[in-house]
Amino acid sequence: MKYMNKSIEELHEMLKKGEVTSEELVKESLELSHQIQDECNAFVTIIDDAQPKKVTDNLLSGIPCGLKDNYSTKGILSTGSSNTLKDYVPFFDATAVKKLKEAGAVFVNKTVMDEFGMGGTGTTGHTGTVLNPWDKTRMCAGSSSGSAAAVAAGVYPYATGSDTGDSIRKPAAYCGIVGYKPTYGMISRYGLFPFASSLDHLGVLTRNVKDAAIVVDNMKGIDPNDMTSWDSEKIHLRESLNGQVKGKKLCYIQEICDLSNYTNPSDELKEHLANFNKTLDLCRNLGMEVEEVSVDKTLLNALAAVYVVISCAEATSNMSNLTGIIFGPRGEGDNYVDMMKDHRTKGFSPLIKRRFVIGSYVLQSQNQERYFRNAQRVRRLLVDAWKDLYKKYDAVILPVGSGPAKHLDGSKDILDKDTVVLEEHLQIGNFGGFPSITIPNGFVSKLPVGVNITGNCYDDENVLNIAYALEQEMDYQNQIAKEV
Amino acid sequence: MGKYKAKIGLEMHCEISETKTKVFSSAKNSYSEEANSNINPIDMAFPGILPVVNKEAVRMALMASMALNCQQPEYMYFERKNYYYPDLPKGFQLTQETKPIPVGIYGQVTFECNGKEKTVRINNLHLEEDAASLDHYDDFSTIDYNRAGVPLLELVTEPDISSADEAVAFLEHMRSVYQYLNISEADSKKGQVRCDVNVSIMDEDLDDSDPKNWGTKIEVKNVNSFGGVRDAINYEIKRQTKLKENNEYEQMEQQTRRWDEESGTTIYMRSKVDAIDYKYFVEPNIPKFKLSKEWLEEIKASLPMLAYERKLKYINNYNLSDYDASILVKQRDIADYFEKTISLGVDSKQAANWTNGMILSYLNSNEINIKEFFLTPEMLKELIDLINSKTISSKQGKEVFAKVLEKKKSPKEIVESEGMMQITDTGELDRIIDEVVNENPEQVAAYDPERPKILDYFIGQIMKKTRGKANPVTASQLMKEKLANLKK
Numbered sequence: 001m002k003y004m005n006k007s008i009e010e011l012h013e014m015l016k017k018g019e020v021t022s023e024e025l026v027k028e029s030l031e032l033s034h035q036i037q038d039e040c041n042a043f044v045t046i047i048d049d050a051q052p053k054k055v056t057d058n059l060l061s062g063i064p065c066g067l068k069d070n071y072s073t074k075g076i077l078s079t080g081s082s083n084t085l086k087d088y089v090p091f092f093d094a095t096a097v098k099k100l101k102e103a104g105a106v107f108v109n110k111t112v113m114d115e116f117g118m119g120g121t122g123t124t125g126h127t128g129t130v131l132n133p134w135d136k137t138r139m140c141a142g143s144s145s146g147s148a149a150a151v152a153a154g155v156y157p158y159a160t161g162s163d164t165g166d167s168i169r170k171p172a173a174y175c176g177i178v179g180y181k182p183t184y185g186m187i188s189r190y191g192l193f194p195f196a197s198s199l200d201h202l203g204v205l206t207r208n209v210k211d212a213a214i215v216v217d218n219m220k221g222i223d224p225n226d227m228t229s230w231d232s233e234k235i236h237l238r239e240s241l242n243g244q245v246k247g248k249k250l251c252y253i254q255e256i257c258d259l260s261n262y263t264n265p266s267d268e269l270k271e272h273l274a275n276f277n278k279t280l281d282l283c284r285n286l287g288m289e290v291e292e293v294s295v296d297k298t299l300l301n302a303l304a305a306v307y308v309v310i311s312c313a314e315a316t317s318n319m320s321n322l323t324g325i326i327f328g329p330r331g332e333g334d335n336y337v338d339m340m341k342d343h344r345t346k347g348f349s350p351l352i353k354r355r356f357v358i359g360s361y362v363l364q365s366q367n368q369e370r371y372f373r374n375a376q377r378v379r380r381l382l383v384d385a386w387k388d389l390y391k392k393y394d395a396v397i398l399p400v401g402s403g404p405a406k407h408l409d410g411s412k413d414i415l416d417k418d419t420v421v422l423e424e425h426l427q428i429g430n431f432g433g434f435p436s437i438t439i440p441n442g443f444v445s446k447l448p449v450g451v452n453i454t455g456n457c458y459d460d461e462n463v464l465n466i467a468y469a470l471e472q473e474m475d476y477q478n479q480i481a482k483e484v
Numbered sequence: 485m486g487k488y489k490a491k492i493g494l495e496m497h498c499e500i501s502e503t504k505t506k507v508f509s510s511a512k513n514s515y516s517e518e519a520n521s522n523i524n525p526i527d528m529a530f531p532g533i534l535p536v537v538n539k540e541a542v543r544m545a546l547m548a549s550m551a552l553n554c555q556q557p558e559y560m561y562f563e564r565k566n567y568y569y570p571d572l573p574k575g576f577q578l579t580q581e582t583k584p585i586p587v588g589i590y591g592q593v594t595f596e597c598n599g600k601e602k603t604v605r606i607n608n609l610h611l612e613e614d615a616a617s618l619d620h621y622d623d624f625s626t627i628d629y630n631r632a633g634v635p636l637l638e639l640v641t642e643p644d645i646s647s648a649d650e651a652v653a654f655l656e657h658m659r660s661v662y663q664y665l666n667i668s669e670a671d672s673k674k675g676q677v678r679c680d681v682n683v684s685i686m687d688e689d690l691d692d693s694d695p696k697n698w699g700t701k702i703e704v705k706n707v708n709s710f711g712g713v714r715d716a717i718n719y720e721i722k723r724q725t726k727l728k729e730n731n732e733y734e735q736m737e738q739q740t741r742r743w744d745e746e747s748g749t750t751i752y753m754r755s756k757v758d759a760i761d762y763k764y765f766v767e768p769n770i771p772k773f774k775l776s777k778e779w780l781e782e783i784k785a786s787l788p789m790l791a792y793e794r795k796l797k798y799i800n801n802y803n804l805s806d807y808d809a810s811i812l813v814k815q816r817d818i819a820d821y822f823e824k825t826i827s828l829g830v831d832s833k834q835a836a837n838w839t840n841g842m843i844l845s846y847l848n849s850n851e852i853n854i855k856e857f858f859l860t861p862e863m864l865k866e867l868i869d870l871i872n873s874k875t876i877s878s879k880q881g882k883e884v885f886a887k888v889l890e891k892k893k894s895p896k897e898i899v900e901s902e903g904m905m906q907i908t909d910t911g912e913l914d915r916i917i918d919e920v921v922n923e924n925p926e927q928v929a930a931y932d933p934e935r936p937k938i939l940d941y942f943i944g945q946i947m948k949k950t951r952g953k954a955n956p957v958t959a960s961q962l963m964k965e966k967l968a969n970l971k972k
Contacts, residue, residue: 320575363763
């Protein structure tokens with residue numbers, strides 16, 4: 001690897017100076033794609049005929065990248081890692097794809113994901129399990145599994161992701177890289193295969209905060225095709241990174257971060273939380289105020305259920321277009337009902353079917369009040385609790401998950417009911433549409449772990465700047481996965 | 485009926501045909517015979533598409549809401565109605581349920597039925613998207629997505645209607661309202677208007693203000709013409725009455741039936757217990773948006789005159805009879821044609837006679853819309869002017885009218901090319917009269933002003949020489965003067 005371990009700015013400078021050409025970068029990235037495909041199974045499609053692009057003043061011009069396979073790409077297979085779309089070649093680009101194209105980005109592959117983003121393991125895609133480049137017996141988490149594996153392995157400096165619960169930010173932690181989802185609606189969702197519309201975000205996986213800022217600067221913008229998008233013209237993420245965080249206020253939540261909450265903590269959990277506390281000290285060293293706050297445990301405990309109810313409900317409706325009638329493999333049957341049933345029975349993995357059943361159940365008129373509407377109410381309470389914190393604090397800082405990447409053979413992991421909130425709290429970022437970024441903050445069992453910073457809506461510049469400053473205090477930016 | 489009275493409620497679906505684009509996509513909103521020509525990825529629910537609300541469709545829906553005296557909501561929401569059907573690409577229809585409040589609730593409409601005034605309460609009016617259209621053949625079906633996403637207004641009445649006549653009068657009234665608001669052609673032939681009919685019967689002597697007495701509601705779906713509505717209601721009343729008389733009514737469960745036009749009967753579809761659970765929930769891709777007071781007031785101020793108001797204007801300002809005015813306002817296109825003609829300076833009575841007479845009968849017998857009618861108000865004025873100036877006779881006017889439509893030429897061109905110009909030039913007529921006098925000395929000698937019958941003979945001779953083009957009144961006048969001079 002000569003170039004693909006470098007940052008976007010470094011590559012741009014080399015391209016500008018003529019030290020390397022876009023063609024050379026694309027060639028190397030494609031070679032690495034094939035290598036990582038063999039090792040980690042990270043891609044649905046490797047775009048072998050990817051063409052180099054003219055280098056302009058845009059930092060992304062001429063540089064290779066990957067796209068998650070739920071991004072609609074004109075003329076390029078886009079499956080959402082599902083058999084229901086296994087041969088689907090869209091005839092239109094997602095708005096974000098169009099914007100990256102205009103910036104001069106070169107797409108070299110489409111990355112594997114959990115089927116339609118519904119999963120957090122990287123094991124449910126129709127092309128098989130994605131392996132963690134740090135340890136092939138472990139998962140990348142999901143659903144942006146292939147994007148995380150590829151960026152961590154150094155296939156290119158960035159790949160796009162999508163995040164409905166934690167699908168960018170958790171794989172980033174498990175793979176030792178940066179994962180950022182901006183405020184809801186900052187990047188248009190037009191052309192992103194939907195999972196749960198009110199929770200879906202687009203975002204990016206990179207190896208440092210500045211790269212994340214650069215990529216999202218190029219993806220964002222109001223879009224007439226997405227009524228939930230908003231004008232972010234005045235937000236300049238990269239330009240706002242100055243590392244000046246003195247006086248900023250952070251808080252962490254006692255009910256999540258204190259070891260005393262866990263009755264039988266594993267060694268990894270202990271290490272992970274101790275490491276988190278070290279990170280808090282680094283924040284203090286930077287002149288930030290860091291305080292412990294308390295949030296109602298009952299409310300926190302409801303979080304995972306709220307997510308399941310809302311995301312499954314929206315998903316079951318969103319994916320009702322997958323009938324095999326207009327696109328996707330046509331099902332067999334004597335009538336349309338049987339044809340749709342056949343298509344959906346064969347097309348979806350068991351995990352998705354289970355979620356559809358939950359989604360339908362909670363939307364049924366006799367259940368809707370008890371489950372769906374109550375979930376929406378609790379969602380509002382959780383968001384309000386966080387908004388209250390943002391009155392006083394710039395951001396909430398929390399550890400990601402209960403430790404490093406889990407084993408693919410789940411039997412090796414101790415399942416702990418106590419850690420549900422620790423595992424799932426990133427979903428609050430989706431409930432509130434908050435800007436949220438995960439950066440690597442150390443190693444546990446020789447594997448990377450991450451820390452997350454989540455701020456208030458539209459405060460992306462502030463959130464990224466805090467992450468940027470903290471990143472400088474640690475040695476994990478631009479790290480490439482080394483097999484352990 | 486006798487012992488029973490009917491409770492009838494209507495659900496009237498009418499496409500908004502006058503927006504440029506569909507309700508949630510930028511595809512053209514236009515009726516087309518060519519299948520799948522007005523479509524885009526949104527209409528076909530390709531993965532990743534998102535709905536974008538057409539503000540113009542919302543504006544038109546609000547106009548309708550106001551015209552029906554409904555309350556308008558503070559915020560606009562749309563909801564998903566989830567079900568699987570091949571004509572529904574997304575697997576859900578974007579519509580509005582009653583919670584949150586749709587584009588209109590609790591209105592009322594007053595209209596005339598058989599000379600009597602009738603008021604029907606509106607439960608709600610909502611804006612939704614139409615589905616694709618299906619055609620079924622022996623062993624396959626075809627889907628045309630042109631209609632998918634066309635804005636659709638669904639109006640739901642309270643069961644205030646008591647007969648098929650009232651139902652049809654209501655629908656005709658509503659068609660006129662939509663046409664006058666200029667939001668829809670409301671043309672059943674284009675499939676723009678479709679109805680579901682709810683019918684129940686109850687004993688005549690029971691109190692119908694108490695819903696308990698209303699009987700068992702039967703919903704009849706897919707009635708696609710006003711005639712069908714009439715037939716379906718009458719069929720259901722007869723069917724239910726028979727069940728009452730056979731003491732089978734009480735066993736009948738609340739159900740949905742389908743109108744079968746061919747057999748003229750309703751056919752059982754499903755019982756209430758098998759009703760589909762549509763799992764409504766608010767569409768998350770469309771943020772709720774506030775309807776500003778200013779916008780609502782602006783829309784209210786823009787509401788055009790409806791049929792009833794125009795009729796009064798025609799009677800009071802144009803001195804038309806109630807009968808003539810009623811016919812003119814029945815369809816907005818016709819009334820607009822009439823008003824355009826008037827605005828060109830044509831006498832209102834003459835314009836009304838032509839519009840209600842020759843024009844309407846031509847449109848009806850040729851089954852065309854006045855928008856497709858060749859003879860414009862400008863041409864009508866030309867024609868009426870030709871008659872008024874005595875260039876042609878009234879009788880010739882009718883011939884010219886037919887020829888204009890047949891040859892697609894203006895009235896003047898027809899009159900010229902067909903040589904129909906009357907000879908009113910007295911010099912020319914004098915010359916011809918002299919000829920006639922010279923050629924018929926015996927008849928001239930026999931002329932007696934007291935017995936003018938022989939005058940007809942002379943006029944006949946003049947007409948012969950001019951091939952009918954002489955103006956008969958002028959010719960007769962001149963001939964009389966000539967003969968009188970000769971007698972002196």
